[in-house]
Amino acid sequence: MRITILGGGGFLGRKLAVRLAADGTLGGRPITELTLFDLAAPTAPAAPFPIRCLGGDVADPATVRQAIPPGTEVVVHLAAVVSAQAEADYDLGMRVNLQGTLAVLEACRALAASGAPPPRVIFTSSVASFGGGQDANLPDDARQLPGNSYGAEKAVAELLLQDASRKGFLDAVSIRLPTVIIRPGRPNKAASSFVSGILREPLLGLETELPVPEDFSVWVCSPRQAVAWFLHAMAMDTAPLGLDRGINPPGLSVTVQAMLDGLARAAGPAARALVRASPDPAVAAIVGGWPASFTAERGRRLGFTEQPGIDAIIAAFLADDLPATKAERGM
Amino acid sequence: MRITILGGGGFLGRKLAVRLAADGTLGGRPITELTLFDLAAPTAPAAPFPIRCLGGDVADPATVRQAIPPGTEVVVHLAAVVSAQAEADYDLGMRVNLQGTLAVLEACRALAASGAPPPRVIFTSSVASFGGGQDANLPDDARQLPGNSYGAEKAVAELLLQDASRKGFLDAVSIRLPTVIIRPGRPNKAASSFVSGILREPLLGLETELPVPEDFSVWVCSPRQAVAWFLHAMAMDTAPLGLDRGINPPGLSVTVQAMLDGLARAAGPAARALVRASPDPAVAAIVGGWPASFTAERGRRLGFTEQPGIDAIIAAFLADDLPATKAERGM
Numbered sequence: 001m002r003i004t005i006l007g008g009g010g011f012l013g014r015k016l017a018v019r020l021a022a023d024g025t026l027g028g029r030p031i032t033e034l035t036l037f038d039l040a041a042p043t044a045p046a047a048p049f050p051i052r053c054l055g056g057d058v059a060d061p062a063t064v065r066q067a068i069p070p071g072t073e074v075v076v077h078l079a080a081v082v083s084a085q086a087e088a089d090y091d092l093g094m095r096v097n098l099q100g101t102l103a104v105l106e107a108c109r110a111l112a113a114s115g116a117p118p119p120r121v122i123f124t125s126s127v128a129s130f131g132g133g134q135d136a137n138l139p140d141d142a143r144q145l146p147g148n149s150y151g152a153e154k155a156v157a158e159l160l161l162q163d164a165s166r167k168g169f170l171d172a173v174s175i176r177l178p179t180v181i182i183r184p185g186r187p188n189k190a191a192s193s194f195v196s197g198i199l200r201e202p203l204l205g206l207e208t209e210l211p212v213p214e215d216f217s218v219w220v221c222s223p224r225q226a227v228a229w230f231l232h233a234m235a236m237d238t239a240p241l242g243l244d245r246g247i248n249p250p251g252l253s254v255t256v257q258a259m260l261d262g263l264a265r266a267a268g269p270a271a272r273a274l275v276r277a278s279p280d281p282a283v284a285a286i287v288g289g290w291p292a293s294f295t296a297e298r299g300r301r302l303g304f305t306e307q308p309g310i311d312a313i314i315a316a317f318l319a320d321d322l323p324a325t326k327a328e329r330g331m
Numbered sequence: 332m333r334i335t336i337l338g339g340g341g342f343l344g345r346k347l348a349v350r351l352a353a354d355g356t357l358g359g360r361p362i363t364e365l366t367l368f369d370l371a372a373p374t375a376p377a378a379p380f381p382i383r384c385l386g387g388d389v390a391d392p393a394t395v396r397q398a399i400p401p402g403t404e405v406v407v408h409l410a411a412v413v414s415a416q417a418e419a420d421y422d423l424g425m426r427v428n429l430q431g432t433l434a435v436l437e438a439c440r441a442l443a444a445s446g447a448p449p450p451r452v453i454f455t456s457s458v459a460s461f462g463g464g465q466d467a468n469l470p471d472d473a474r475q476l477p478g479n480s481y482g483a484e485k486a487v488a489e490l491l492l493q494d495a496s497r498k499g500f501l502d503a504v505s506i507r508l509p510t511v512i513i514r515p516g517r518p519n520k521a522a523s524s525f526v527s528g529i530l531r532e533p534l535l536g537l538e539t540e541l542p543v544p545e546d547f548s549v550w551v552c553s554p555r556q557a558v559a560w561f562l563h564a565m566a567m568d569t570a571p572l573g574l575d576r577g578i579n580p581p582g583l584s585v586t587v588q589a590m591l592d593g594l595a596r597a598a599g600p601a602a603r604a605l606v607r608a609s610p611d612p613a614v615a616a617i618v619g620g621w622p623a624s625f626t627a628e629r630g631r632r633l634g635f636t637e638q639p640g641i642d643a644i645i646a647a648f649l650a651d652d653l654p655a656t657k658a659e660r661g662m
Contacts, residue, residue, distance in 0.1 A: 090498060131574070141474050142474065143472050143473065143474040143475070144474070144490075145493075145574060145575055146490070146494065147497070147574055148494075149494050149498070152490050152491065152493065152494035153494075155490050156487045156490050156491060159475075159477070159483050159486050159487050159490075160483065160487060162476075162483065163477065163479075163480050163483035163484075166478070167421060167480070243462070243476060243478055244476055
């Protein structure tokens with residue numbers, strides 16, 4: 001089985017590649033080749049199968065056709081311009097998030113047109129494609145009314161992949177990822193940066209700021225859980241999805257207070273004391289628009305496993321990402 | 332005030348142009364120029380203001396910029412590949428319905444970037460962007476889960492215009508038109524052709540076939556009502572719309588039986604007897620997927636007027652379109 005990861009050099013793409021390399025199989029069948037594609041050619045992990053590493057522009061159809069060679073059965077499309085960047089640079093966001101997805105659609109369609117089965121496409125959509133806010137517990141049929149260009153582009157891509165699935169060009173599963181925590185590395189400019197920061201920074205022994213009240217709720221998942229959802233979506237039977245290719249996976253709705261209590265359990269009260277309240281109305285206004293919870297009933301029914309609680313999320317970071325984060329930051 | 336109608340040579344575009352020419356004003360301000368754009372340059376109606384008639388490809392950005400000259404305050408974007416054609420020719424549908432809308436977006440954005448107010452854009456979306464079926468009475472926040480490429484492209488265009496409105500590139504109102512009846516001219520290959528046909532053909536003295544049961548319900552509006560909604564959307568205050576630029580206008584949910592009763596009232600029982608039951612499961616399967624009703628509360632609240640009953644729809648056809656239809660068909 002040939003697999004392609006677009007965005008294979010990113011945070012989640014790398015973790016998925018390492019996992020596929022460790023497993024050697026998907027859905028009980030051996031992986032025969034993996035293509036990792038990103039803006040710059042990613043580095044291949046050690047694997048029992050050949051790995052092609054390509055760099056290029058996901059919005060260029062010819063480049064994307066090379067990244068999805070004949071025989072490709074599964075494409076994991078993680079390549080995206082993220083929320084803050086798509087908002088600051090509209091043209092870049094539209095180019096990568098919309099025209100890039102159209103290039104993926106056309107590359108898959110060409111394979112199906114040549115007689116191969118429609119490739120499975122795992123698309124990472126986002127909680128940012130919804131409105132709703134703190135009081136929301138969104139049902140599975142909630143309308144996507146995005147308040148940012150990133151979310152709009154994700155909702156558009158979902159519709160296009162859904163229609164392409166109906167037409168038999170490809171076979172899409174779009175996973176609306178929660179805010180993924182704990183991101184390794186450094187704080188960034190994203191409005192949601194603090195959601196990882198209030199755990200990661202104290203676990204590194206560093207002070208950090210909390211821009212929202214402690215009773216603020218967020219819909220989150222761990223990188224481990226996101227990879228588990230990808231693997232399930234890559235091998236699942238899609239017939240029960242019917243027309244509706246969007247999945248709200250069973251993430252975790254957690255308050256800041258519960259996150260900080262988990263931090264104290266994992267690293268002691270001194271770690272928790274490193275988080276200083278520093279209200280930021282601008283940040284609160286942005287993240288306050290995202291839904292704090294989803295019922296996620298359909299995702300559970302379709303076999304997407306439940307995100308364990310905050311202690312498991314912190315433990316996963318300590319096991320999987322703390323050493324590399326320390327090394328990256330020269331600590 | 333400068334106005335552009337894209338798709339100005341079509342059925343609804345021509346009616347809107349004639350109405351603007353008769354009014355001479357919009358929202359109390361004089362119209363100074365009207366541009367009519369279509370695949371082939373439309374014919375201008377007599378008007379108290381200059382009318383530019385242009386032909387070209389709506390998916391070509393340079394062409395669309397010419398059709399939306401500096402000073403344009405209102406763009407009515409009716410240019411589209413319709414449902415059956417978009418389903419049969421995926422590339423054509425994507426080109427016109429998606430890339431065409433992107434060209435319109437960019438042309439408007441260029442005007443706004445030059446310091447002009449963001450142009451008002453009236454976009455005709457469709458009931459075909461929803462699922463739901465015969466039992467549906469869809470609320471205003473219903474999710475769009477299209478079962479056809481045309482509906483998917485319309486839902487995508489709505490999302491893009493909504494986000495462009497939020498960004499201040501333009502100022503969109505997307506009207507999800509019901510099935511517009513009674514279409515003048517001839518029967519066509521559209522699955523919904525019979526909804527007009529069972530009234531138009533008998534009014535011309537011709538036999539016609541009914542592919543669905545008489546208790547089948549359809550969400551409809553007249554061409555007159557569609558034009559009234561366009562005029563309202565062209566001049567309304569859009570501030571109350573907020574982020575949500577999609578309007579389900581207050582159409583009419585009507586059964587085939589009520590339509591045929593109206594036909595008998597207008598043209599006698601002999602006219603009604605020209606409609607022969609001829610069940611067509613393929614047609615019933617397609618039109619049976621469209622929602623038969625909408626609550627349309629928000630549209631009413633925002634000043635979109637109510638579609639009067641079936642007798643008014645038939646009377647409008649007799650007054651506005653019967654003579655031209657007879658002439659076109661050599662009767």
